[in-house]
Amino acid sequence: MTTQIEMARDGVISPEAEAAASAEEVDAAWLRDQVASGYAVLCRNSEHEGAATLAVGAGLRTKVNANIGSSQDSPDEDTELRKLEAALAAGADAVMDLSTGGDLTRIRRKVLRHCPVAVGTVPIYQVAVELASSGKRISKMDPERLFEAIEEQGAQGVDFITVHCGVTRTAIESLERDPRILDVVSRGGAFLIEWILANGLENPLYERFDRLLEIAAHYDMVLSLGDGFRPGAIADASDRSQLQELITLGELQAEALSAGVGVMIEGPGHVPLHQVEANVQIEKELCHGAPFYVLGPIVTDIAPGYDHITSAIGGAVAAAAGADFLCYVTPAEHLRLPDVDDVRQGVIAARIAAHAADVAKGIPGAAELDAEISRRRKALDWKGMLAMAIDSETATAKRGQMLSHAEDACSMCGEFCSIRHMKAALAGRDEE
Numbered sequence: 001m002t003t004q005i006e007m008a009r010d011g012v013i014s015p016e017a018e019a020a021a022s023a024e025e026v027d028a029a030w031l032r033d034q035v036a037s038g039y040a041v042l043c044r045n046s047e048h049e050g051a052a053t054l055a056v057g058a059g060l061r062t063k064v065n066a067n068i069g070s071s072q073d074s075p076d077e078d079t080e081l082r083k084l085e086a087a088l089a090a091g092a093d094a095v096m097d098l099s100t101g102g103d104l105t106r107i108r109r110k111v112l113r114h115c116p117v118a119v120g121t122v123p124i125y126q127v128a129v130e131l132a133s134s135g136k137r138i139s140k141m142d143p144e145r146l147f148e149a150i151e152e153q154g155a156q157g158v159d160f161i162t163v164h165c166g167v168t169r170t171a172i173e174s175l176e177r178d179p180r181i182l183d184v185v186s187r188g189g190a191f192l193i194e195w196i197l198a199n200g201l202e203n204p205l206y207e208r209f210d211r212l213l214e215i216a217a218h219y220d221m222v223l224s225l226g227d228g229f230r231p232g233a234i235a236d237a238s239d240r241s242q243l244q245e246l247i248t249l250g251e252l253q254a255e256a257l258s259a260g261v262g263v264m265i266e267g268p269g270h271v272p273l274h275q276v277e278a279n280v281q282i283e284k285e286l287c288h289g290a291p292f293y294v295l296g297p298i299v300t301d302i303a304p305g306y307d308h309i310t311s312a313i314g315g316a317v318a319a320a321a322g323a324d325f326l327c328y329v330t331p332a333e334h335l336r337l338p339d340v341d342d343v344r345q346g347v348i349a350a351r352i353a354a355h356a357a358d359v360a361k362g363i364p365g366a367a368e369l370d371a372e373i374s375r376r377r378k379a380l381d382w383k384g385m386l387a388m389a390i391d392s393e394t395a396t397a398k399r400g401q402m403l404s405h406a407e408d409a410c411s412m413c414g415e416f417c418s419i420r421h422m423k424a425a426l427a428g429r430d431e432e
Contacts, residue, residue: 004041005257013028025365038288040055041262043055047154052117056264056325062323062355067098068338068343070107077106080111084114100125108153108156120158124188127145130145138195139194143208147204147215162188164186165226167203167229172241185231220262228245229241229244231268232269233301249286265290265293266294267318267323280323291324292325293327298329304333304334320357320360322361330346348391373385
């Protein structure tokens with residue numbers, strides 16, 4: 001099939017580009033040119049019926065992804081559908097199914113059928129689970145099975161896939177020369193490192209990247225080039241193996257663009273606050289302005305149970321510096337599989353970070369939302385303000401718990417409400 005990039009290069013504004021431009025309130029010709037240059041991607045597999053096109057890239061609203069997925073300890077597919085519902089209700093722009101327990105194909109198909117936004121996966125998880133069910137380690141993986149799994153998921157309608165193509169023997173050598181506190185925290189990255197070291201061979205996703213491009217082009221799947229060496233501790237951030245992988249991903253992004261395949265670059269991870277902006281700038285330089293998809297970043301390691309907050313801090317800084325796509329982090333990060341409430345909190349925290357960054361980046365319409373809710377606050381229009389809140393449900397519940405005799409104020413200020421006093425003061429001055 002003709003890919004979005006190929007159509008854009010031919011000057012064609014595809015129906016998907018038209019729809020995405022309308023949703024973003026940007027010029028469709030401008031978006032087409034962004035896609036043609038690789039500065040933006042359109043995630044939309046034609047096999048994913050009823051899904052909206054996800055546009056990610058420079059000049060567009062910062063998007064938020066929610067990870068869901070079963071585990072061996074919690075394989076229930078209905079639970080994952082409830083998480084999907086929670087993510088969508090909270091405003092997620094995309095969902096990734098990272099299931100490793102139960103019938104993965106059935107779970108994936110259900111997620112795709114019920115999900116009206118873009119869906120991503122990590123195909124090597126499928127292969128690892130299949131091997132484990134046969135009592136085998138990932139080191140016994142047949143590379144052909146990995147490519148088959150990628151093709152199967154493309155045929156099922158997956159819109160974007162994480163593939164750890166930059167986990168190479170060279171990057172592993174960098175890790176060995178420059179040891180870390182936490183070696184590798186990426187599951188996909190760890191799987192491939194185990195396979196490479198056990199077999200003495202190069203990463204098949206890197207060595208046979210042309211095969212991967214053929215599959216991706218056939219289904220017009222966007223490749224999310226995974227960060228297998230993302231730091232899992234802030235002390236490990238911006239080291240040799242992370243940057244070596246990023247250099248490789250930049251080279252592969254150029255190859256993919258030439259082949260008409262859209263690419264996002266995945267990024268860290270755990271990064272101290274003062275390094276976040278530099279990490280974004282390095283990615284944009286090495287990867288030719290490709291959309292940057294970041295996990296957090298988490299800016300301190302000391303807050304288990306609150307990592308939706310530590311990641312929102314890093315996400316706001318990263319997106320303001322040019323990151324385009326935030327993968328949420330939930331309060332359950334580092335502790336357990338997220339539940340439905342964790343999913344909701346994670347999406348809301350990431351959306352707050354994304355919006356704050358959009359105001360800083362001057363994304364059209366972002367600052368106007370803040371101005372409008374502030375006008376309603378001045379008017380003591382509680383109903384209007386609550387309706388505009390990013391989490392109207394929680395805000396309305398908090399307002400309902402108010403104990404105050406002044407219905408137009410709040411129970412913190414009551415009769416001493418500054419807004420009411422200013423209105424009275426200004427009205428009195430006008431009467432003089």
